[in-house]
Amino acid sequence: MKTEATKFSAEDYFATQTPPPTLEEDVEKVREFVKIQAKEGRNIVLVTSGGTTVPLELNVVRFLDNFSAGTRGATSAEYFLKAGYAVIFMHRQFSLQPFSRHYSHSTNPFLDFLDIESQDSASDPTPRISVTPEKRADLLTVLTSYKRVHSLGLLHTLTFVTVNDYLWLLRAVSQELSVLKRRSMFYLAAAVSDFFLPRQKMSEHKIQSGKGSLHIEMDQVPKILKPLVDEWTHGGFIVSFKLETDQNLLLPKARQAIERYGHQVVIGNDLHRRKFEVVFVSKKAASQDLTSSSQEDPFEEQWLRIPQSVVDQTTPGFPIKEIEEDIVQELIKRHTLWVKQG
Ligand code: PAZ
Numbered sequence: 099m100k101t102e103a104t105k106f107s108a109e110d111y112f113a114t115q116t117p118p119p120t121l122e123e124d125v126e127k128v129r130e131f132v133k134i135q136a137k138e139g140r141n142i143v144l145v146t147s148g149g150t151t152v153p154l155e156l157n158v159v160r161f162l163d164n165f166s167a168g169t170r171g172a173t174s175a176e177y178f179l180k181a182g183y184a185v186i187f188m189h190r191q192f193s194l195q196p197f198s199r200h201y202s203h204s205t206n207p208f209l210d211f212l213d214i215e216s217q218d219s220a221s222d223p224t225p226r227i228s229v230t231p232e233k234r235a236d237l238l239t240v241l242t243s244y245k246r247v248h249s250l251g252l253l254h255t256l257t258f259v260t261v262n263d264y265l266w267l268l269r270a271v272s273q274e275l276s277v278l279k280r281r282s283m284f285y286l287a288a289a290v291s292d293f294f295l296p297r298q299k300m301s302e303h304k305i306q307s308g309k310g311s312l313h314i315e316m317d318q319v320p321k322i323l324k325p326l327v328d329e330w331t332h333g334g335f336i337v338s339f340k341l342e343t344d345q346n347l348l349l350p351k352a353r354q355a356i357e358r359y360g361h362q363v364v365i366g367n368d369l370h371r372r373k374f375e376v377v378f379v380s381k382k383a384a385s386q387d388l389t390s391s392s393q394e395d396p397f398e399e400q401w402l403r404i405p406q407s408v409v410d411q412t413t414p415g416f417p418i419k420e421i422e423e424d425i426v427q428e429l430i431k432r433h434t435l436w437v438k439q440g
Contacts, residue, residue, distance in 0.1 A: 147171020
């Protein structure tokens with residue numbers, strides 16, 4: 099399949115690609131959530147999490163995917179909730195979610211910590227199920243937080259699968275959050291595809307193998323941080339993530355993103371070190387007004403690290419320390435200042 103690549107602006111994208119069928123319904127629920135939280139005077143953070151897919155056919159059989167499991171997003175959402183933020187958790191369908199992430203089927207399968215009790219009474223033939231004693235303390239902690247968050251209605255979840263779902267949802271949710279002005283935060287941890295196949299170029303049916311090798315030319319996904327910063331939000335505190343596999347590219351790419359989009363923080367992380375090391379890149383406060391002829395480096399960098407041994411030697415699902423705790427703490431400090439300055 100050989101087609102000419104097109105450069106889509108965000109505007110072109112939304113004018114030519116179709117919204118997901120549940121968009122209006124999803125946005126209505128977000129609007130209601132935002133209204134309630136705003137009335138309660140809470141800050142809201144939009145956490146995006148997990149990877150997007152890029153379908154290759156309209157009747158989709160094959161798609162391009164991304165490695166992200168949603169650990170960063172799900173873990174961070176828990177720490178934001180703990181700190182009193184209301185959270186809109188926009189995640190890839192079936193990726194990790196706050197609270198239940200501790201018991202994902204692969205890291206800590208929940209059937210493994212349930213026991214069937216021996217029956218002690220003939221009058222009650224129903225077997226009882228209990229939690230293995232050594233798992234009770236952890237479960238009680240998670241369950242207590244989970245019940246609290248749900249009874250207070252502090253968490254709203256939304257799902258996406260494709261990069262198209264993600265872009266439409268992100269635009270719509272940011273526009274809803276704009277009423278909060280500086281009290282909203284955007285924590286964009288999802289791993290979003292840089293390339294996509296516009297529906298106009300997709301094969302309707304399953305691509306056939308008869309022609310031998312497969313050639314697909316994808317178009318670039320528009321850079322949506324620019325309209326997010328300039329048009330969709332009004333003063334929201336915007337944090338994006340930059341993932342690299344070449345450590346040498348981390349700082350230059352993070353600086354480039356800040357320069358290009360003008361948002362507040364880029365968190366750089368290396369694929370293999372991301373669980374114990376990240377770098378915050380932002381513009382120096384005093385440098386916001388400096389002209390480009392100034393000699394002073396306009397960027398500042400702050401590394402956050404936790405000991406690698408802490409990450410490596412932990413019980414699945416219950417690490418001793420999670421770097422997201424420190425990331426969220428630092429961001430809340432900066433967001434609080436941002437709100438005050440506003
Ligand atoms: O989901 P996860 O915990 O396995 O990975 C998190 C991450 C590396 C996807 C995230 O920290 C990140 O860098 N997201 C942005 C990726 C990018 O588009 O550069």
